[in-house]
Amino acid sequence: MGRDVIIACDFSSSEETLEFLEKLGDERPYVKIGMELFYAEGPDIVKMLKMRGHKVFLDLKLHDIPNTVNKAMKVLAGLGVDMCNVHAGGTVDMMKAAIDGLKAGCGTGSRPLLIAVTQLTSTTEERMRRDLMIDRDMESVVSHYALNAKNAGLDGVVCSPLESGKVHDVCGQGFLTVTPGVRFADDDKGDQARVTTPAKAKELGSDYIVVGRSITGAADPAAAYRRCVSEFTGR
Numbered sequence: 001m002g003r004d005v006i007i008a009c010d011f012s013s014s015e016e017t018l019e020f021l022e023k024l025g026d027e028r029p030y031v032k033i034g035m036e037l038f039y040a041e042g043p044d045i046v047k048m049l050k051m052r053g054h055k056v057f058l059d060l061k062l063h064d065i066p067n068t069v070n071k072a073m074k075v076l077a078g079l080g081v082d083m084c085n086v087h088a089g090g091t092v093d094m095m096k097a098a099i100d101g102l103k104a105g106c107g108t109g110s111r112p113l114l115i116a117v118t119q120l121t122s123t124t125e126e127r128m129r130r131d132l133m134i135d136r137d138m139e140s141v142v143s144h145y146a147l148n149a150k151n152a153g154l155d156g157v158v159c160s161p162l163e164s165g166k167v168h169d170v171c172g173q174g175f176l177t178v179t180p181g182v183r184f185a186d187d188d189k190g191d192q193a194r195v196t197t198p199a200k201a202k203e204l205g206s207d208y209i210v211v212g213r214s215i216t217g218a219a220d221p222a223a224a225y226r227r228c229v230s231e232f233t234g235r
């Protein structure tokens with residue numbers, strides 16, 4: 001599987017999203033649709049982006065009882081997305097129900113990749129201890145959640161690039177690490193607590209990087225995207 005840069009389209013409408021994508025000219029990047037855009041526009045935004053030629057990661061981070069997640073995944077399977085996700089915190093049973101739902105919803109068609117969020121990249125070890133009462137170091141928690149995801153039959157995890165190496169050690173090189181929390185060396189890190197540059201993410205073994213504001217908020221988004229692809233993939 002080739003490395004790729006996924007642009008987080010954290011916009012509130014399809015108009016805003018298209019206006020942004022037009023700035024990228026003929027490029028057809030892998031894009032991530034999050035809750036804001038999906039809740040505003042519904043399945044039509046997925047269809048529109050697929051028709052434009054983009055690969056789509058639908059980032060809805062499902063986290064509910066297994067039966068509910070199973071049924072929701074059956075529906076998501078019909079949208080034609082390339083990647084979708086759940087929270088690993090929903091437990092192995094929930095993740096198994098999710099992959100089963102996805103498979104059932106796809107029938108004989110190709111199945112989207114299913115990955116699990118380990119700990120959000122905005123969460124620090126201190127907040128994890130204080131708010132979640134998880135009294136272990138971040139790397140152990142992320143590796144444990146990743147192994148749960150692998151055992152449930154998922155394709156990979158969302159984690160910080162700082163954890164990609166450890167996840168690959170524990171779950172194998174073929175297990176995908178999709179990593180947000182990426183900033184250029186000269187950027188503001190905003191609300192992300194654990195950040196690295198695209199070049200560093202490559203060095204640490206990330207399979208995909210998810211980049212939002214460093215591209216969407218750049219004065220020249222096309223140049224920022226190309227810089228990201230070049231730093232991360234060497235292309």
Ligand code: C5P
Nearest residue numbers: 008034119120121158180210211212213
């Ligand atoms: O703008 P920025 O590059 O920080 O955007 C990162 C994107 O990745 C956001 O859409 C955010 O929701 C998402 N994300 C994250 N941390 C996770 C999972 C997803 O930042 N663990």
